[in-house]
Amino acid sequence: MHxxxxxxxxxxxxxxxRAAYGEDAxxxxxxxxxxxxxxxxxQIEIANRVFRATDDGIRRARRVLQAPxxxxxx
Numbered sequence: 001m002h003x004x005x006x007x008x009x010x011x012x013x014x015x016x017x018r019a020a021y022g023e024d025a026x027x028x029x030x031x032x033x034x035x036x037x038x039x040x041x042x043q044i045e046i047a048n049r050v051f052r053a054t055d056d057g058i059r060r061a062r063r064v065l066q067a068p069x070x071x072x073x074x
Contacts, residue, residue, distance in 0.1 A: 018042060025050040 021043050025036045029050050036047045053061075 018046060022046045022050070 025047055028036055035051055036043075038044050038047050
């Protein structure tokens with residue numbers, strides 16, 4: 001994937017289906033999507049919770065940024 005390119009999952013069609021939206025967001029997060037469209041304000045909190053960076057993810061990102069080019073720190 002091109003650096004800086006963000007993968008987003010398409011909107012969930014039912015703006016009132018919070019549970020279905022949450023399930024769809026979780027299924028999007030597992031293969032590497034980093035966000036999800038929200039078409040209703042009630043969906044924003046769910047998307048923020050699902051796609052929020054974890055402490056482990058932040059630590060890994062810091063190690064990668066501090067590693068010399070091509071070192072492949074993980």
